Amino acid sequence: MMKNGLISWLEKEHIAHECEIDKVLGAMAFVVRQDGHIKFQGANAVFEKLLGWTNYQWSQGMDAAHLLPPEALDKFGNMLDRASRKVFVEFSDNIHFRTLMGAIIRCHVHVCCISSSQSTVRFVLRASYNKQAQIKEALFTEALRQSRVNCWYWDMSQGSIMFFNTDLPEQPYAGIPFMNEECVSFENFPQGMVDVLNFAGEYRTQFMDFVKKLLSRDQSGDLSLELALETDDGRLIWVSFTGQIVRDAKHTPEYVMGTWKNITDQKVNEQQQQHNNYLMGTLVKESLYDITVNLNKNFFVADNSLEKWMEETRVFSPYYDQAIRELVNERVIKSDRQKLLDFFDLDTLRGLPEDENFSIEYQRKYNGKMNWFKVTINTFCLDEFSDKWMYALVYDIDASKQRELVLERMAATDALTGLYNRSHSLELMEQYIREHEDIPTAVMYMDLDNFKSVNDTLGHAAGDSLLICVANAMRSYFGKDAVLGRIGGDEFIMMYLNADKSYVGQMMSDFVNYVGDKCRAKCPDIGVTASLGYVLHPDFGDDVAVLAELADKALYEAKHHGKNTAVEYREGIG
Numbered sequence: 001m002m003k004n005g006l007i008s009w010l011e012k013e014h015i016a017h018e019c020e021i022d023k024v025l026g027a028m029a030f031v032v033r034q035d036g037h038i039k040f041q042g043a044n045a046v047f048e049k050l051l052g053w054t055n056y057q058w059s060q061g062m063d064a065a066h067l068l069p070p071e072a073l074d075k076f077g078n079m080l081d082r083a084s085r086k087v088f089v090e091f092s093d094n095i096h097f098r099t100l101m102g103a104i105i106r107c108h109v110h111v112c113c114i115s116s117s118q119s120t121v122r123f124v125l126r127a128s129y130n131k132q133a134q135i136k137e138a139l140f141t142e143a144l145r146q147s148r149v150n151c152w153y154w155d156m157s158q159g160s161i162m163f164f165n166t167d168l169p170e171q172p173y174a175g176i177p178f179m180n181e182e183c184v185s186f187e188n189f190p191q192g193m194v195d196v197l198n199f200a201g202e203y204r205t206q207f208m209d210f211v212k213k214l215l216s217r218d219q220s221g222d223l224s225l226e227l228a229l230e231t232d233d234g235r236l237i238w239v240s241f242t243g244q245i246v247r248d249a250k251h252t253p254e255y256v257m258g259t260w261k262n263i264t265d266q267k268v269n270e271q272q273q274q275h276n277n278y279l280m281g282t283l284v285k286e287s288l289y290d291i292t293v294n295l296n297k298n299f300f301v302a303d304n305s306l307e308k309w310m311e312e313t314r315v316f317s318p319y320y321d322q323a324i325r326e327l328v329n330e331r332v333i334k335s336d337r338q339k340l341l342d343f344f345d346l347d348t349l350r351g352l353p354e355d356e357n358f359s360i361e362y363q364r365k366y367n368g369k370m371n372w373f374k375v376t377i378n379t380f381c382l383d384e385f386s387d388k389w390m391y392a393l394v395y396d397i398d399a400s401k402q403r404e405l406v407l408e409r410m411a412a413t414d415a416l417t418g419l420y421n422r423s424h425s426l427e428l429m430e431q432y433i434r435e436h437e438d439i440p441t442a443v444m445y446m447d448l449d450n451f452k453s454v455n456d457t458l459g460h461a462a463g464d465s466l467l468i469c470v471a472n473a474m475r476s477y478f479g480k481d482a483v484l485g486r487i488g489g490d491e492f493i494m495m496y497l498n499a500d501k502s503y504v505g506q507m508m509s510d511f512v513n514y515v516g517d518k519c520r521a522k523c524p525d526i527g528v529t530a531s532l533g534y535v536l537h538p539d540f541g542d543d544v545a546v547l548a549e550l551a552d553k554a555l556y557e558a559k560h561h562g563k564n565t566a567v568e569y570r571e572g573i574g
């Protein structure tokens with residue numbers, strides 16, 4: 001009686017009106033198969049909303065071909081065949097439906113036969129739909145795996161973004177999580193993603209501009225962006241993004257789908273090819289002047305071409321060293337003069353193998369400003385019995401060198417504060433200790449007390465502004481006598497040079513107070529202070545990694561004992 005009562009209700013109402021049972025059963029429809037024709041003759045409000053067919057007069061019936069694409073129609077028919085063999089037995093399968101707007105969605109469908117006669121069979125259908133599961137399944141088809149396409153999906157209604165990675169690296173990229181796993185999501189996009197990733201240089205701003213363009217109502221078609229990200233160990237990883245926004249019937253942004261690709265190798269190859277083309281093709285044409293030297297007879301010809309020299313006049317100089325020194329001392333900056341003189345040393349040149357290029361870069365004053373130049377030399381003999389010659393070309397490389405220096409700075413510095421990143425800070429510290437083993441130094445770890453309150457209360461922009469203020473305070477206090485770096489967040493690493501034990505303790509305490517004053521001036525309503533731990537070298541060895549670890553332990557001690565203080569590492573701490 002319970003079943004018959006429910007069936008009678010379903011047949012009478014044709015599931016045409018939304019009621020409380022919808023909340024339990026979800027999307028439901030009433031399906032009739034008569035003389036081989038399949039029609040939907042009823043649907044509840046949940047089913048209507050799922051496919052977009054709201055307020056449709058289901059009592060008139062809708063041919064299944066309107067709701068199912070051709071490839072799904074046969075599958076659905078076979079499913080009804082199985083269900084019709086026994087009343088009240090449920091069958092389920094994945095069936096594709098077509099929405100009113102034409103989109104194809106995959107639903108998990110349950111079908112139950114409720115009555116059967118010779119010509120007519122009636123069914124109740126229940127459907128469930130998981131958008132995220134469908135997206136992930138669609139993106140991870142075999143075709144995508146074979147083409148190794150990485151995709152991303154931004155659900156604007158949920159404010160989340162999902163990355164699907166079909167090309168996992170052999171060695172994970174520390175600090176770039178979406179490149180290391182098959183599926184990674186970020187909440188609160190784009191800020192949630194930006195907070196996790198380290199963007200090199202101005203690429204953080206460029207990425208935010210990319211997102212704004214995707215949100216623009218006037219923007220259509222694919223958008224693309226190439227940007228550089230920095231791993232935790234200081235490597236630059238180049239990534240290419242494409243994206244296209246999908247809008248609803250009211251032209252409101254609904255979601256974004258696109259692809260992403262690791263193009264680091266491509267970037268490196270492009271730069272190398274450009275370098276090779278520059279060397280092999282245009283260098284000779286662009287050279288400012290050239291120098292030919294007979295390495296056996298110590299004479300040279302400057303500002304000539306080799307072909308012209310071989311046909312016409314030779315310019316001799318019996319004093320090779322003097323002539324080269326005059327050329328080098330003319331306008332070359334003082335710090336580069338000796339390396340150029342060593343480069344042109346006759347004994348060195350005579351020992352170079354033939355037909356191989358050797359280069360050196362230097363700076364000199366040119367057209368009223370300091371300019372980067374490159375000199376490339378090649379040694380050769382005209383035949384096996386002749387003297388050995390050196391041919392040198394001098395080129396203006398200022399534009400390409402400036403681009404290279406920008407990339408080097410991006411790889412070595414923190415994009416927000418301009419301080420060195422952690423890996424480059426440790427490299428500089430190791431170099432200094434190698435070169436100055438006996439000079440006392442102090443390795444420091446510092447972080448800000450109550451910094452999270454700034455982000456939570458005033459926002460991330462205020463937090464970024466405070467970090468920049470702290471970085472400027474570090475530069476102002478220590479000047480050029482320190483290596484200054486940012487580890488991440490509100491944590492900093494430093495090395496102070498010439499740290500005399502007689503005053504270094506007071507100096508560290510004064511520095512903590514100095515930073516605290518700057519923080520209070522910047523955020524007067526939030527009690528932001530600084531805690532610092534430091535260790536002295538060479539008291540605890542010369543291994544920078546070990547010294548950094550000990551300074552971190554001292555910092556923990558400072559945080560544990562009231563904060564807003566500087567603590568020197570001593571045996572037994574931590």
